[in-house]
Amino acid sequence: xxxxxxxxxxxxxxxxxxxxxxxxxxxxxxxxxxxxxxxxxxxxxxxxxxxxxxxxxxxxxxxxxxxxxxxxxxxxxxxxxxxxxxxxxxxxxxxxxxxxxxxxxxxxxxxxxxxxxxxxxxxxxxxxxxxxxxxxxxxxxxxxxxxxxxxxxxxxxxxxxxxxxxxxxxxxxxxxxxxxxxxxxxxxxxxxxxxxxxxxxxxxxxxxxxxxxxxxxxxxxxxxxxxxxxxxxxxxxxxxxxxxxxxxxxxxxxxxxxxxxxxxxxxxxxxxxxxxxxxxxxxxxxxxxxxxxxxxxxxxxxxxxxxxxxxxxxxxxxxxxxxxxxxxxxxxxxxxxxxxxxxxx
Amino acid sequence: xxxxxxxxxxxxxxxxxxxxxxxxxxxxxxxxxxxxxxxxxxxxxxxxxxxxxxxxxxxxxxxxxxxxxxxxxxxxxxxxxxxxxxxxxxxxxxxxxxxxxxxxxxxxxxxxxxxxxxxxxxxxxxxxxxxxxxxxxxxxxxxxxxxxxxxxxxxxxxxxxxxxxxxxxxxxxxxxxxxxxxxxxxxxxxxxxxxxxxxxxxxxxxxxxxxxxxxxxxxxxxxxxxxxxxxxxxxxxxxxxxxxxxxxxxxxxxxxxxxxxxxxxxxxxxxxxxxxxxxxxxxxxxxxxxxxxxxxxxxxxxxxxxxxxxxxxxxxxxxxxxxxxxxxxxxxxxxxxxxxxxxxx
Numbered sequence: 001x002x003x004x005x006x007x008x009x010x011x012x013x014x015x016x017x018x019x020x021x022x023x024x025x026x027x028x029x030x031x032x033x034x035x036x037x038x039x040x041x042x043x044x045x046x047x048x049x050x051x052x053x054x055x056x057x058x059x060x061x062x063x064x065x066x067x068x069x070x071x072x073x074x075x076x077x078x079x080x081x082x083x084x085x086x087x088x089x090x091x092x093x094x095x096x097x098x099x100x101x102x103x104x105x106x107x108x109x110x111x112x113x114x115x116x117x118x119x120x121x122x123x124x125x126x127x128x129x130x131x132x133x134x135x136x137x138x139x140x141x142x143x144x145x146x147x148x149x150x151x152x153x154x155x156x157x158x159x160x161x162x163x164x165x166x167x168x169x170x171x172x173x174x175x176x177x178x179x180x181x182x183x184x185x186x187x188x189x190x191x192x193x194x195x196x197x198x199x200x201x202x203x204x205x206x207x208x209x210x211x212x213x214x215x216x217x218x219x220x221x222x223x224x225x226x227x228x229x230x231x232x233x234x235x236x237x238x239x240x241x242x243x244x245x246x247x248x249x250x251x252x253x254x255x256x257x258x259x260x261x262x263x264x265x266x267x268x269x270x271x272x273x274x275x276x277x278x279x280x281x282x283x284x285x286x287x288x289x290x291x292x293x294x295x296x297x298x299x300x301x302x303x304x305x306x307x308x309x310x311x312x313x314x315x316x317x318x319x320x321x322x323x324x325x326x327x328x329x330x331x332x333x334x335x336x337x338x339x340x341x342x343x344x345x
Numbered sequence: 346x347x348x349x350x351x352x353x354x355x356x357x358x359x360x361x362x363x364x365x366x367x368x369x370x371x372x373x374x375x376x377x378x379x380x381x382x383x384x385x386x387x388x389x390x391x392x393x394x395x396x397x398x399x400x401x402x403x404x405x406x407x408x409x410x411x412x413x414x415x416x417x418x419x420x421x422x423x424x425x426x427x428x429x430x431x432x433x434x435x436x437x438x439x440x441x442x443x444x445x446x447x448x449x450x451x452x453x454x455x456x457x458x459x460x461x462x463x464x465x466x467x468x469x470x471x472x473x474x475x476x477x478x479x480x481x482x483x484x485x486x487x488x489x490x491x492x493x494x495x496x497x498x499x500x501x502x503x504x505x506x507x508x509x510x511x512x513x514x515x516x517x518x519x520x521x522x523x524x525x526x527x528x529x530x531x532x533x534x535x536x537x538x539x540x541x542x543x544x545x546x547x548x549x550x551x552x553x554x555x556x557x558x559x560x561x562x563x564x565x566x567x568x569x570x571x572x573x574x575x576x577x578x579x580x581x582x583x584x585x586x587x588x589x590x591x592x593x594x595x596x597x598x599x600x601x602x603x604x605x606x607x608x609x610x611x612x613x614x615x616x617x618x619x620x621x622x623x624x625x626x627x628x629x630x631x632x633x634x635x636x637x638x639x640x641x642x643x644x645x646x647x648x649x650x651x652x653x654x655x656x657x658x659x660x661x662x663x664x665x666x667x668x669x670x671x672x673x674x675x676x677x678x679x680x681x682x683x684x685x686x687x688x689x690x
Contacts, residue, residue: 076474077474079424080450080472080477083454084454084477086454087455087457091457091458105428109428109432110458112436113436113455113458113459114458127422130422132425132429133425136429
């Protein structure tokens with residue numbers, strides 16, 4: 001298959017509809033799905049269609065069955081919006097050569113009814129029970145987002161790391177003077193551990209992100225926030241995120257469960273900010289220990305390596321991302337996967 | 346189409362998988378779906394397949410993709426079990442002449458992919474937003490369970506009232522001496538109003554059923570329960586229900602929202618027990634006012650008609666059910682609907 005033949009294939013990119021694509025602030029799966037669509041168009045693909053909310057923004061063709069993200073419009077029942085979005089997308093399956101599913105398990109249940117192949121990027125296993133659906137559709141095509149986030153019972157075509165949009169992440173060689181932590185505020189992301197580290201180091205800390213577990217926030221985070229040494233600034237869009245990273249001496253990412261990929265780590269490094277991350281899941285695939293940040297096992301080690309941040313070359317952080325985690329690199333890897341599917345059918 | 350031709354058609358009865366079919370205690374949709382399957386077999390249909398949980402009991406052929414009801418096995422994610430149950434059932438659509446869906450809106454989203462017609466009994470609109478899916482599949486076939494429970498924007502083939510199994514409901518001409526209220530313990534069912542009535546009448550009250558809203562139960566019901574004049578006995582299976590109705594002077598059904606059908610009212614009348622019901626929704630289709638119970642508009646009226654229960658002929662209550670709400674009558678009506686579908690395609 002020539003490059004020209006490949007790039008004329010008709011690809012449907014199925015994004016979730018929890019948020020707009022790309023999301024205004026939070027929405028990791030929509031971010032990646034959007035980046036795939038934009039990246040394919042940028043690399044010269046002629047027939048890319050993004051299936052996402054109606055208010056989505058894309059250079060691909062946009063097709064929508066849901067006006068707004070259900071997280072942004074509480075009059076919607078999520079299960080209603082998702083089943084309509086998915087089923088009506090797949091009713092058009094015959095118009096495409098490949099469906100690239102970025103929307104979890106439900107689309108798989110329609111695959112026995114359509115002839116077009118479906119590639120599913122498994123952005124995460126929210127619960128072990130969802131494996132029942134994946135196991136039931138093992139004859140489909142799967143991509144993992146890190147080598148560590150793989151279920152041993154599933155066949156994968158490849159790992160394709162997420163790619164991020166570098167244009168909104170300014171590289172700064174000069175470090176800020178604060179510790180920064182951002183993403184979802186949830187026990188999984190270890191915000192409480194980050195607070196512990198900041199206190200022990202006697203450094204200022206800025207926390208940003210959506211509160212995903214209100215009880216966790218109210219009981220374990222809020223009591224520590226004083227809006228001086230420990231500040232909480234809520235969710236950040238790409239512009240605010242860039243401002244935030246300017247302040248960062250280091251980004252702390254003390255996840256308490258295995259990380260699946262870790263967009264936050266890639267974004268931080270893109271801005272030249274070293275990352276201190278728990279050595280769980282994909283963190284060691286994203287960070288190069290002692291080169292672009294530090295992998296640690298507990299709060300004590302995190303405190304210790306804050307003292308070694310100056311040993312990290314911030315240019316190396318940026319380069320790590322440029323070489324491995326750009327949209328272009330991601331899409332280049334997806335092109336290989338698409339080609340594999342087309343040539344093996 | 347001859348009766349013989351009709352009864353040789355291959356029918357798939359799709360039951361929900363929240364509970365076993367028939368359910369051990371609560372599970373209204375599973376009850377009706379099960380009754381349809383058993384009723385068709387009893388009326389001589391040769392090719393009836395019930396799609397339900399693996400532990401279900403039926404004289405039809407049973408096919409299962411889910412071991413147990415997700416309400417009875419909390420390791421299951423409901424959305425995983427439902428999408429597997431529905432999609433794998435519909436993968437077999439080609440083996441059937443008709444799919445009779447008793448499982449809400451999700452099965453409709455697979456209809457564009459299958460050739461077999463689907464008849465959906467709309468057992469209730471849990472939320473207005475689910476109409477988005479129904480409106481999107483107006484070319485499908487719908488049955489309402491009462492004339493009052495119809496959405497004006499949808500085409501219906503007929504109303505088919507639910508049928509109940511009379512064999513487990515003993516008719517007793519001699520009234521009990523207690524007020525009885527059973528079903529889901531939820532504000533919608535007006536349990537708190539029933540307590541008010543019982544107190545004002547100075548009569549003993551027995552409440553039975555599953556607690557569907559724990560906060561409602563804890564704040565509005567539990568404080569009144571003394572296990573003497575006001576008793577709560579939890580959920581009842583058909584055997585316990587029969588014992589309960591033996592105690593009943595009248596059944597109080599003071600629903601605060603329009604009733605869709607009201608199995609409880611039919612069951613009560615089958616046991617010869619008059620029903621005092623709020624005049625909302627289908628109640629006036631199930632009860633004949635002043636003949637098999639009383640329709641009321643508030644607590645005061647309910648108190649008043651408790652004093653008139655002796656005017657009701659309990660045999661008439663039973664007859665009302667025998668003539669209108671038996672499984673056989675329900676299935677007879679569904680046969681007419683099935684025939685309509687087969688003859689108009």
